[in-house]
Amino acid sequence: MKFLEKLSLKVKLILSFxxxxxxxxxxxxxxxxQSNSDTVITDKANTLEQVLHIKRDNLVDAIKEKFNDLILxxxxxxxxxxxxxxxxxxxxxxxxxxxxxxxxxxxQKLVIEGDKFFPKAAEIWxxxxxxxxxxxxxxxxxxxxxxxEFGKNINMGNTASSxxxxxxxxxxxxxxxxxxxxxxxxxxxxxAAFIAIPVNNSEGELVAVFALQIENREISRMVQxxxxxxxxxxxxxxxxxKLMRSNSRFSTESTVMKEKVxxxxxxMALNGEDGFLIVKDYRGVNALSVFHTVELKEDIFLxxxxxxxxLADIDEDELTxxxxxxxxxxxxxxxxxxxxVSIFAFFLSNYISKPISKIVEGANVLxxxxxxxxxxxxxxxxxxxxxxxxxxxxxxxVDEVKQTAQAARENAEDVxxxxxxxxxxxxxxxxxxxxxxSKMSKIKSQMSVIAESITELSxxxxxxxxxxxxxxxxxxxxxLLAVNAAIEAAKAGEKGKGFAVxxxxxxxxxxxxxxxxxQVRTILNEIQKAASKSVMATEEGTKAVNTGVEQVExxxxxxxxxxxxxxxxxxxxLQIAASSKEQFxxxxxxxxxxxxxxxxxTQNLTSAQQLNDAAQNLKKLSxxxxxxxxxxx
Numbered sequence: 001m002k003f004l005e006k007l008s009l010k011v012k013l014i015l016s017f018x019x020x021x022x023x024x025x026x027x028x029x030x031x032x033x034q035s036n037s038d039t040v041i042t043d044k045a046n047t048l049e050q051v052l053h054i055k056r057d058n059l060v061d062a063i064k065e066k067f068n069d070l071i072l073x074x075x076x077x078x079x080x081x082x083x084x085x086x087x088x089x090x091x092x093x094x095x096x097x098x099x100x101x102x103x104x105x106x107x108q109k110l111v112i113e114g115d116k117f118f119p120k121a122a123e124i125w126x127x128x129x130x131x132x133x134x135x136x137x138x139x140x141x142x143x144x145x146x147x148x149e150f151g152k153n154i155n156m157g158n159t160a161s162s163x164x165x166x167x168x169x170x171x172x173x174x175x176x177x178x179x180x181x182x183x184x185x186x187x188x189x190x191x192a193a194f195i196a197i198p199v200n201n202s203e204g205e206l207v208a209v210f211a212l213q214i215e216n217r218e219i220s221r222m223v224q225x226x227x228x229x230x231x232x233x234x235x236x237x238x239x240x241x242k243l244m245r246s247n248s249r250f251s252t253e254s255t256v257m258k259e260k261v262x263x264x265x266x267x268m269a270l271n272g273e274d275g276f277l278i279v280k281d282y283r284g285v286n287a288l289s290v291f292h293t294v295e296l297k298e299d300i301f302l303x304x305x306x307x308x309x310x311l312a313d314i315d316e317d318e319l320t321x322x323x324x325x326x327x328x329x330x331x332x333x334x335x336x337x338x339x340x341v342s343i344f345a346f347f348l349s350n351y352i353s354k355p356i357s358k359i360v361e362g363a364n365v366l367x368x369x370x371x372x373x374x375x376x377x378x379x380x381x382x383x384x385x386x387x388x389x390x391x392x393x394x395x396x397x398v399d400e401v402k403q404t405a406q407a408a409r410e411n412a413e414d415v416x417x418x419x420x421x422x423x424x425x426x427x428x429x430x431x432x433x434x435x436x437x438s439k440m441s442k443i444k445s446q447m448s449v450i451a452e453s454i455t456e457l458s459x460x461x462x463x464x465x466x467x468x469x470x471x472x473x474x475x476x477x478x479x480l481l482a483v484n485a486a487i488e489a490a491k492a493g494e495k496g497k498g499f500a501v502x503x504x505x506x507x508x509x510x511x512x513x514x515x516x517x518x519q520v521r522t523i524l525n526e527i528q529k530a531a532s533k534s535v536m537a538t539e540e541g542t543k544a545v546n547t548g549v550e551q552v553e554x555x556x557x558x559x560x561x562x563x564x565x566x567x568x569x570x571x572x573x574l575q576i577a578a579s580s581k582e583q584f585x586x587x588x589x590x591x592x593x594x595x596x597x598x599x600x601x602t603q604n605l606t607s608a609q610q611l612n613d614a615a616q617n618l619k620k621l622s623x624x625x626x627x628x629x630x631x632x633x
Contacts, residue, residue, distance in 0.1 A: 018342055024526050030039065038331060041288060041319060045276040045505060048233075048290040048312035051488065055223050055235055056294050056310050058494060062222055063195065063214070064301060067177055069125050070197045070210045077118040083199055085110050086134060086141060090615060100139050102151040114142040131211040132167050135198070141208075149187045158186040166198040170303065171209045179296065179304040182216065182245055191216055191257040216256035220247040223310060232287070232315035237294070237308050243264055245277050245308055250283065261311070266290040269309040276315060286316040314350055333516065337523060430560060444542060472517045479507050479514070551621040568603075 073079055089106050100107055118130050122144050131149075132142035138155045154165045163180035170178035177197050185192035196211040223235050223246050237245035238261045248255040263279040269291040276290040290312045296304035485503035489496035575596060 003257065014342070022528060024522060043508065044319060045290050048288075049276070049292075050486070050500060050504075051225070051235065052290060052292050052310050052312050053490065054493070054500075056292060059219070059222050059237075059310070060295065060296070060299065060302075063179070066127075066195055066214070067197065067210050067301070069121075069127075070195070070212060073121055073130075074197060074199045074210055076117065079199070079210075080202075081116055082110070082132070082142075083201055084289055085113055086132075086208055087201060089141070090134065090136060096137070099153055099156070100141070100151045102146075104151075107151065111142060111146075118142065119144050127212055128215060129213055131164065131194075131213070133196075133209040133211060135206045135209055138168055143188070147187050158547060163192060163194045164213075167194040167211060168209050171196045171198050172206065174303070175206055177301070177303040179302045181239060181304075181306045184257065185213075188213075190254070191576060193219075198235065216245070216247065216254060219245060220256075222246075224249060230314060230318060232285075233312070234314075234320050235310065235312045236261075237310055238266055238269075239308055240270065240306055244282070248282070263289070265291045265311060266309060269293050269311070281313050287313040288316060288319055289313050333519070337519070430630075444546060448542065469521075472514055474513075474522075476514065478509070478510060481506070483507060 035478050038183075042229075089110055114132065118132075122128070122130050126414050129144045129147070130142075131140060133139065133154065138153050140149045140152055140154060143150050149159060149164075152159070153164065154160070154168060155417045159165055161183065163183040166183070167178045167180035170176075172182070175198050177195070179195045180193060182191045182193045184190075193214040194208050194211050197215065198206050199208040199210055201207045219237065222238055225233060225235055234249040236248060239245050242260050242262050243257050244259045244261060246256065248259060251259070259282055260307050261282040263281065265277060265279050268275065274292045274295060276288060278286060279289050281287045281289065292310050294310050294367065296306040296307050483503075486500050486507070489500035489503055
């Protein structure tokens with residue numbers, strides 16, 4: 001506290017403004033850090049959720065497109081001729097469930113006929129192979145690549161448990177399209193999924209099954225992120241057996257049907273739930289996992305009896321880095337606001353401290369003047385006491401009349417000189433009080449100017465608040481436009497992906513602008529409150545100055561009375577001196593003179609005591625005024 005008392009008013013005001021701004025800045029920054037930590041996680045989850053929706057829709061659309069390609073192929077005239085030739089092959093060769101010899105002449109003719117259009121279709125659509133299976137036994141009567149399965153019955157041997165066999169059986173049983181999940185496919189030595197459609201003859205009888213292989217590399221390309229600045233972000237598929245259906249971004253080898261993902265996110269997705277949470281991923285790393293169910297079995301067009309789960313993960317450590325970046329932005333913003341408040345405090349404190357410094361100077365002059373008046377009155381009281389003592393001695397002994405008269409004459413001369421000095425001092429005191437009264441009036445005027453300036457500052461703060469409202473409205477409009485843009489980008493599919501990311505960034509910036517506007521509005525409210533308190537304090541100071549003016553006027557009246565009393569005392573002293581010269585003429589004259597001296601000195605003493613009391617009151621008033629002003633110093 002002693003350290004603060006030594007500081008100047010200007011420094012105290014600056015420190016007060018900074019402290020008033022620092023407390024809400026720290027509080028708001030703490031709240032913002034907590035809020036933004038959750039916001040970063042939620043925003044990242046929302047972004048990944050949008051990516052999952054796009055990837056999921058693209059995946060389902062791509063599978064449907066493959067079905068449509070097969071359907072289109074089956075309706076071609078070449079395919080219809082091929083089906084007729086296939087029927088003739090069975091009739092002519094009386095085929096059984098056993099494998100067909102690949103060198104069979106009729107089978108070779110069928111292959112030659114198929115080679116006229118199947119390879120071209122595979123090349124145009126970008127398919128690895130197209131399979132044609134007979135519906136009667138399950139023979140692979142045609143493939144573009146003529147692999148080891150060509151001519152064999154897929155229901156026998158190492159292909160009996162494959163997805164190709166499963167999808168063929170579903171088509172034969174249901175006479176509808178079918179989709180089989182990934183299983184190990186021995187001819188390719190890799191996991192593979194298959195889709196198939198029924199192909200009927202002109203009588204509507206099922207003759208053949210057209211099938212396409214869905215490679216794991218193709219599925220991985222569909223779901224993986226094309227490009228990302230993230231170190232750990234990835235999207236992958238998981239089956240109902242919790243094994244991955246796409247390759248991991250972090251593995252150089254295939255993870256399809258090899259890597260198991262067993263955590264709470266997968267469990268919730270298998271139960272039909274969508275959402276996000278922090279879990280340990282398949283690598284054992286804490287990560288934010290966003291999950292959705294790819295509802296394949298619910299889509300009648302696909303003919304699937306299984307579902308996949310699509311997940312998007314990002315390491316928790318990377319999210320922590322983003323949160324740290326947000327914290328640094330908040331701290332930087334807080335420092336900028338504190339700098340602005342400091343500059344504002346410097347100029348405002350300079351504006352306020354100058355007139356108050358002048359008030360302090362006036363108060364110091366008032367205290368000095370009252371001290372001089374008090375000292376003068378003390379001297380007058382001491383002189384009056386000496387006069388009374390001399391008169392008492394004259395009354396006690398008449399024998400020493402001559403000596404007493406002589407002493408009285410000398411004392412009378414001293415009284416005359418003291419009275420003259422007192423008159424001079426009282427005139428000076430009256431002038432000092434008049435000057436004090438004038439300065440007090442100036443102080444009152446300056447305090448009014450301070451109050452008007454602070455009120456004008458508060459009104460300007462309100463104007464700034466209106467501007468902040470306009471900025472806030474603009475941020476909300478930008479946010480709404482960003483949301484609409486994201487919706488339109490989502491409708492555009494893969495082509496709108498880049499625009500969706502931009503729209504999301506615009507919405508994020510709009511939200512940050514809105515939050516920054518709210519922070520500035522809060523700080524302006526605190527400044528207006530501080531300005532209101534300053535106005536109240538200035539009004540109290542004005543009241544104190546008004547009281548000081550009244551007390552100074554009262555002191556002026558007392559000093560004027562004192563001056564008159566001292567003038568009367570001076571006249572009495574002159575009379576005493578004249579009487580002392582004539583005391584040799586007779587005892588009666590001496591007695592009369594002594595009585596006159598006694599009465600006059602008694603009156604002087606009483607008046608001096610009254611004047612001393614008035615001077616003490618004026619001194620106390622001056623000191624009180626100085627203490628009040630030092631409150632602002």
